[in-house]
Amino acid sequence: MTKNLTRRDFIRAVGGITAMAVSGDLGPDVFAAQKRMFQFPEKDELILLTSRPPNLETPLHHFKKRVTPNKSLFVRWHIANIPTSIDLKEWRLKVGGHTEKELLLSMDELKKFERVTYTAVIQCAGNGRSFFEPKIPGAQWEHGSMGNVTWTGARLRDILNRAGMKSGAIDVSFNGLDTGTLPTVHDFIRSLPADKAMEEDVMVAYEMNGEPLLLLNGYPARLVVPGWYAPYWIKALNEISVWPKRFEGFWMDIAYRIPDNPCACVPPGSTPQKTIPIRRMNTRSLILEPEDGARLSLKKPVRMMGIAFSGGFKIKDVIVSVDGGKNWREAKLGRDEGRYSWIQWFHTWVPSKPGRYGLMARAMNGIGESQPFESLWNPAGYMWNKIEKIGITVE
Amino acid sequence: MTKNLTRRDFIRAVGGITAMAVSGDLGPDVFAAQKRMFQFPEKDELILLTSRPPNLETPLHHFKKRVTPNKSLFVRWHIANIPTSIDLKEWRLKVGGHTEKELLLSMDELKKFERVTYTAVIQCAGNGRSFFEPKIPGAQWEHGSMGNVTWTGARLRDILNRAGMKSGAIDVSFNGLDTGTLPTVHDFIRSLPADKAMEEDVMVAYEMNGEPLLLLNGYPARLVVPGWYAPYWIKALNEISVWPKRFEGFWMDIAYRIPDNPCACVPPGSTPQKTIPIRRMNTRSLILEPEDGARLSLKKPVRMMGIAFSGGFKIKDVIVSVDGGKNWREAKLGRDEGRYSWIQWFHTWVPSKPGRYGLMARAMNGIGESQPFESLWNPAGYMWNKIEKIGITVE
Numbered sequence: 063m064t065k066n067l068t069r070r071d072f073i074r075a076v077g078g079i080t081a082m083a084v085s086g087d088l089g090p091d092v093f094a095a096q097k098r099m100f101q102f103p104e105k106d107e108l109i110l111l112t113s114r115p116p117n118l119e120t121p122l123h124h125f126k127k128r129v130t131p132n133k134s135l136f137v138r139w140h141i142a143n144i145p146t147s148i149d150l151k152e153w154r155l156k157v158g159g160h161t162e163k164e165l166l167l168s169m170d171e172l173k174k175f176e177r178v179t180y181t182a183v184i185q186c187a188g189n190g191r192s193f194f195e196p197k198i199p200g201a202q203w204e205h206g207s208m209g210n211v212t213w214t215g216a217r218l219r220d221i222l223n224r225a226g227m228k229s230g231a232i233d234v235s236f237n238g239l240d241t242g243t244l245p246t247v248h249d250f251i252r253s254l255p256a257d258k259a260m261e262e263d264v265m266v267a268y269e270m271n272g273e274p275l276l277l278l279n280g281y282p283a284r285l286v287v288p289g290w291y292a293p294y295w296i297k298a299l300n301e302i303s304v305w306p307k308r309f310e311g312f313w314m315d316i317a318y319r320i321p322d323n324p325c326a327c328v329p330p331g332s333t334p335q336k337t338i339p340i341r342r343m344n345t346r347s348l349i350l351e352p353e354d355g356a357r358l359s360l361k362k363p364v365r366m367m368g369i370a371f372s373g374g375f376k377i378k379d380v381i382v383s384v385d386g387g388k389n390w391r392e393a394k395l396g397r398d399e400g401r402y403s404w405i406q407w408f409h410t411w412v413p414s415k416p417g418r419y420g421l422m423a424r425a426m427n428g429i430g431e432s433q434p435f436e437s438l439w440n441p442a443g444y445m446w447n448k449i450e451k452i453g454i455t456v457e
Numbered sequence: 458m459t460k461n462l463t464r465r466d467f468i469r470a471v472g473g474i475t476a477m478a479v480s481g482d483l484g485p486d487v488f489a490a491q492k493r494m495f496q497f498p499e500k501d502e503l504i505l506l507t508s509r510p511p512n513l514e515t516p517l518h519h520f521k522k523r524v525t526p527n528k529s530l531f532v533r534w535h536i537a538n539i540p541t542s543i544d545l546k547e548w549r550l551k552v553g554g555h556t557e558k559e560l561l562l563s564m565d566e567l568k569k570f571e572r573v574t575y576t577a578v579i580q581c582a583g584n585g586r587s588f589f590e591p592k593i594p595g596a597q598w599e600h601g602s603m604g605n606v607t608w609t610g611a612r613l614r615d616i617l618n619r620a621g622m623k624s625g626a627i628d629v630s631f632n633g634l635d636t637g638t639l640p641t642v643h644d645f646i647r648s649l650p651a652d653k654a655m656e657e658d659v660m661v662a663y664e665m666n667g668e669p670l671l672l673l674n675g676y677p678a679r680l681v682v683p684g685w686y687a688p689y690w691i692k693a694l695n696e697i698s699v700w701p702k703r704f705e706g707f708w709m710d711i712a713y714r715i716p717d718n719p720c721a722c723v724p725p726g727s728t729p730q731k732t733i734p735i736r737r738m739n740t741r742s743l744i745l746e747p748e749d750g751a752r753l754s755l756k757k758p759v760r761m762m763g764i765a766f767s768g769g770f771k772i773k774d775v776i777v778s779v780d781g782g783k784n785w786r787e788a789k790l791g792r793d794e795g796r797y798s799w800i801q802w803f804h805t806w807v808p809s810k811p812g813r814y815g816l817m818a819r820a821m822n823g824i825g826e827s828q829p830f831e832s833l834w835n836p837a838g839y840m841w842n843k844i845e846k847i848g849i850t851v852e
Contacts, residue, residue, distance in 0.1 A: 257731075324737065325770070325824035336652075342719065345825070375720070378830050381776075381785055390776055390785035429720035430740070430829035430842070432821055435773050447825070 064149040065274070065281050104276045106133045111201045115139030115240070116278060119206035125369055126350050128399065128406060129181060130209035132271055137278045138186050138207060138292065140250045140313075145239040145298045146277065153282055155221075155266070159235075159303035162226025169268065169282055175216035175224075178265055182288035182402035183210050183371045184295060187318060187340050190446025196330055198443035205348055210371075210404045213286045215267035219260050222304070227256070233309035234259040236285050239298035248312035252294055254287065256304070263288050263402070266299060288402035289374030291340050291444075293318045314339055320440055327438035334441070343373035345433055346447045347380055347407070347425035354452035363410050366393070368450070371404035372427035379426055380407040386420035386451075387435075393423070413456040424449045459544040460669070460676050499671045501528045506596045510534030510635070511673060514601035520764055521745050523794065523801060524576060525604030527665055532673045533581050533602060533687065535645045535708075540634040540693045541672065548677055550616075550661070554630075554698035557621025564663065564677055570611035570619075573660055577683035577797035578605050578766045579690060582713060582735050585841025591725055593838035600743055605766075605799045608681045610662035614655050617699070622651070628704035629654040631680050634693035643707035647689055649682065651699070658683050658797070661694060683797035684769030686735050686839075688713045709734055715835055722833035729836070738768035740828055741842045742775055742802070742820035749847035758805050761788070763845070766799035767822035774821055775802040781815035781846075782830075788818070808851040818845045 100110035100118070108118035118137040124130060150169050158164035186207035191198055201207075222234070235253040242249065258264070267286045268275065275281040280297030287294040293313070303309075320326040321334035328334045347370035358364055364384075370377045376398075381390040396406030413419065426432040437448045495505035495513070503513035513532040519525060545564050553559035581602035586593055596602075617629070630648040637644065653659070662681045663670065670676040675692030682689040688708070698704075715721040716729035723729045742765035753759055759779075765772045771793075776785040791801030808814065821827040832843045 324768075324826075327824070373719075379782075387774075388787050390787075392783050392785075426827055426830075428829065428831070429722070429833060430827045430844075431719075432825045432827040434823065434825035435821075436823070438824060449825075 064151070065147070065277055102137070102278060104133060104278060105137070106131075108134070108136065109206060111203070114142050115144050117201050118278075119203055120209060122205055122348075122350060125205075125209075125348065126367070128210065128397070128403075129271060130211055132211075132273060132276055132279070135184075135209040135211060135270070135276075135279055136186070136207045138201075139240060139297070141240050141242040141247050143241040143243055145281075148239070148277070148282055148298065150282055153300065155283060155300055155302065157221055157225045157302045160228045160231050160306040161222075161304050162228065165221070165225050167221070172216055172221075172266065172268060172283065175220045177214060178217055179212060179214040180263070180288065180402060181210060181212045181399045182286060183208060183343070183404050184286075184292050185343055187291040187293055187444045188442070191443035193446055193448070194330075194437055194439055194443045198441070200443055207292075210369075210399075211270050212272065213265065213267040214269035214272070215265040215283070215286065217262065218264040218266055218285070218302075219262065221266060221302070222259060225304070227260075227304050228306070230306045231256040231304050232307055233305040235303045235305060235309045235311070236294075236296040236299060237301040237303075238280070238284075238296045239300055250296070250313055251311050252296060252313050252318075253305070253309035253311070254294060258287075290342055291318075293340065318442075318444075320442070320444055325434075325438045326445055327440050330439040340444055343371075344445050344447045345372040345377075345425050345427045345431045346370065347423045347433065347450055349421060349423050349450045349452050352421070352452075352454055354454075356454045358413065358454055358456050360416055360456055361412060361414065363412050364454075366409045366411070366421060366423075368407055368423055369404040370407055370423075370425035372425070372431060374401050375427040375429045375431065376401045377405045377425050378428045381424055381426075382407075382409045383422040384411055384413075384419050387422055390424075416456050419454050419456060420451055421454060422449055422451045459546070460542070460672055497532070497673060499528060499673060500532070501526075503529070503531065504601060506598070510537050510539050512596050513673075514598055515604060517600055517743075517745060520600075520604075520743065521762070523605065523792070523798075524666060525606055527606075527668060527671050527674070530579075530604040530606060530665070530671075530674055531581070531602045533596075534635060534692070536635050536637040536642050538636040538638055540676075543634070543672070543677055543693065545677055548695065550678060550695055550697065552616055552620045552697045555623045555626050555701040556617075556699050557623065560616070560620050562616070567611055567616075567661065567663060567678065570615045572609060573612055574607060574609040575658070575683065575797060576605060576607045576794045577681060578603060578738070578799050579681075579687050580738055582686040582688055582839045583837070586838035588841055588843070589725075589832060589834055589838045593836070595838055605764075605794075606665050607667065608660065608662040609664035609667070610660040610678070610681065612657065613659040613661055613680070613697075614657065616661060616697070617654060620699070622655075622699050623701070625701045626651040626699050627702055628700040630698045630700060630704045630706070631689075631691040631694060632696040632698075633675070633679075633691045634695055645691070645708055646706050647691060647708050647713075648700070648704035648706070649689060653682075684767075685737055686713075688735065713837075713839075715837070715839055720829075720833045721840055722835050725834040735839055738766075739840055739842045740767040740772075740820050740822045740826045741765065742818045742828065742845055744816060744818050744845045744847050747816070747847075747849055749849075751849045753808065753849055753851050755811055755851055756807060756809065758807050759849075761804040761806070761816065761818075763802055763818055764799040765802055765818070765820035767820070767826060769796050770822040770824045770826065771796045772800045772802075772820050773823045776819055776821075777802075777804045778817040779806055779808075779814050782817055785819075811851050814849050814851060816847050816849060
């Protein structure tokens with residue numbers, strides 16, 4: 063019942079990174095192009111962005127799988143003291159605030175709620191940040207702070223109903239076991255509007271891909287808000303509070319906010335007049351095959367494949383171009399895994415002339431949301447979803 | 458200075474329609490497929506939807522012009538007593554409420570504000586309503602309750618600044634000279650959030666395409682809210698009021714509302730849990746050539762053309778398909794008339810085989826908003842923008 067076998071490994075891992083940093087291998091340049099692979103406990107080799115707290119990016123080729131294996135899933139923490147040992151005998155999920163009663167749920171009790179399962183993309187708000195021009199400070203994610211996972215858990219709604227949410231509830235806040243190293247560091251607490259919290263699909267997950275959550279991904283329980291960006295998906299969740307007024311806090315009122323306009327964007331380098339919390343994911347597609355810069359052979363079929371997803375409205379079509387956007391062809395879509403999952407797409411073509419080709423992919427979801435040709439800049443570098451374009455050479 | 462020469466013509470026009478109705482030519486069936494052409498004073502022959510108040514739709518072929526001539530522009534009133542005679546000597550625009558002072562602007566005074574001009578699509582919220590399944594009561598517009606007009610007037614912001622909007626302003630309401638025939642009919646008053654009202658491009662227009670407004674289109678002044686649906690574009694405007702609290706009224710709180718979710722849609726036939734006022738136009742395209750059902754000749758070039766527009770974010774590209782959506786080609790865009798105007802698109806192809814062809818057009822704006830493949834149903838039949846598809850035969 064205790065997940066702590068990795069504690070020593072954690073310390074060793076972080077120690078190893080520190081040693082690298084001291085020896086100069088890890089520079090302080092936040093925009094550094096070269097990244098180092100690193101293997102944390104329970105994980106594959108992933109791309110190391112920061113070590114304390116650990117922020118690890120998944121190499122692109124892992125996304126060719128329909129579902130992202132636990133050991134390949136990216137890791138993203140906000141404050142330094144992350145739980146490295148949790149005894150389920152002691153862990154409780156406290157549910158209270160503006161409720162009829164207070165709950166203190168053990169894992170056994172949590173598992174007695176109706177069990178729900180679906181596959182959903184988890185994606186960092188800053189996924190793709192490194193591609194914005196001008197550059198934006200913060201973790202320099204490429205495309206790898208995302209994954210597609212089959213989550214299992216209890217409906218948040220069922221839990222809130224058990225506690226008896228009182229009328230007049232405005233927000234519901236979520237806190238996990240991570241803490242800052244200094245009193246001045248704001249605890250990572252985030253909130254959902256009460257009506258969103260009561261939506262059918264929001265869950266408190268205790269399994270990812272049929273296994274208990276990994277410590278690095280939020281063991282023993284994390285909030286899953288399918289279709290919304292990952293900052294809402296609080297890890298190592300231990301406290302849910304219902305508020306009869308708007309919840310206020312650094313991580314809602316200052317961080318993770320976007321310009322309050324239809325593109326969530328401002329002219330590059332400028333500051334928005336008004337901001338709102340980031341919420342639903344926009345529509346994205348990725349080209350996974352061939353790789354950018356590949357050299358391919360004349361008259362041999364080229365298999366293009368990739369993935370596409372949206373913030374809960376499925377993917378209606380993906381069109382691809384091999385001539386930089388003049389001609390487009392409908393790609394074949396893979397198996398439909400539900401509205402929160404990504405979907406694979408495939409297209410094969412035969413290059414008939416040598417030269418450079420611009421390969422593009424653009425996805426559209428069920429309500430007509432697609433992707434822009436130009437990036438939509440915002441000061442925090444969120445919501446990157448420009449139409450994918452890679453270059454290949456045919457010889 | 459008096460626009461009333463058409464009063465007698467108006468009475469005659471409405472009399473003529475009444476006579477038709479009595480003789481049985483105009484049935485009471487709101488979903489009637491067959492429509493009658495009718496010529497009102499100052500107008501071309503337009504499609505008659507209702508006579509009192511006059512609601513007239515523009516036949517599709519008029520949209521081949523970049524700018525819609527005044528006499529071809531659709532007409533849409535909500536309540537029966539519309540102004541048919543206005544003496545500019547008497548007309549004043551009253552501006553007051555939560556302001557430092559009250560203004561009573563004559564047309565001469567209105568014209569002394571800095572003059573602004575741009576071309577903007579005006580579009581009824583219910584444009585395309587007749588295409589929804591299941592059918593929705595209300596004016597059975599096809600595509601013709603829209604147009605593209607060059608508007609000239611004074612910035613609303615400049616007028617509000619002259620009046621001295623006080624701090625704490627929440628909404629700004631707009632009323633025109635039209636009235637109901639019974640005391641139970643709600644006066645057609647609508648409001649904008651104060652920050653929207655202060656945006657640079659909102660204007661009080663007194664000219665359309667370089668001429669004074671037509672009586673049927675809102676003479677002597679109407680609000681122009683470019684990018685937003687026409688219900689905000691109050692005609693025969695004579696009163697602007699600033700409110701230190703939320704403005705309440707039938708036409709904001711009951712009418713012109715859409716489901717409060719990202720698609721503004723609900724399952725066909727159902728009722729949304731929560732609604733919000735309709736606002737910004739979504740992205741649309743229209744195929745104007747060839748016409749649906751056309752029979753064309755083998756191996757002769759087929760010219761496709763149409764228009765596309767969005768709620769203020771320009772059109773980034775229009776792609777067309779002649780095989781029902783498998784292959785798409787980037788259409789050539791016409792002259793850019795600014796972010797609120799529609800833009801023409803063109804594409805020529807040569808049919809190489811006889812048979813039926815499904816011609817499609819889909820537009821995308823600058824922030825990646827496109828059009829859905831399926832219609833997004835809502836109880837009032839607003840915001841129709843399904844991807845255009847027509848059928849032609851090649852012989």
